[in-house]
Amino acid sequence: MGLLKTIEEKLGLLKYKFDRESHISIEQESFKQDPTQAILYVCPAKVYTKNEEDGSCIVNYENCVECGTCRIAAPQHVRWFYPKGGMGVNYRQG
Numbered sequence: 495m496g497l498l499k500t501i502e503e504k505l506g507l508l509k510y511k512f513d514r515e516s517h518i519s520i521e522q523e524s525f526k527q528d529p530t531q532a533i534l535y536v537c538p539a540k541v542y543t544k545n546e547e548d549g550s551c552i553v554n555y556e557n558c559v560e561c562g563t564c565r566i567a568a569p570q571h572v573r574w575f576y577p578k579g580g581m582g583v584n585y586r587q588g
């Protein structure tokens with residue numbers, strides 16, 4: 495195995511402390527009407543997926559790495575706040 499890792503391998507090294515409440519919400523009607531639905535493609539942690547049955551956006555907030563990309567790519571759909579204190583991703587090792 496080489497020194498370089500895929501993004502999926504790197505994400506697998508992160509530690510998370512899950513909150514029961516999501517720190518992300520989606521304006522679903524706005525999302526459904528967006529022809530680009532960019533948030534499905536910009537998130538490095540694949541937090542957003544499309545429900546093919548009803549066209550809504552599924553949010554797997556537990557995987558969020560708090561990069562902020564979705565807030566820039568789709569501010570009209572995303573309501574994103576930092577997780578409550580002590581929750582979310584932990585970048586510190588050890």
Ligand code: SF4
Nearest residue numbers: 537558559561562564
């Ligand atoms: S902040 Fe980053 S990791 Fe979290 S949902 Fe948005 S794009 Fe994905």
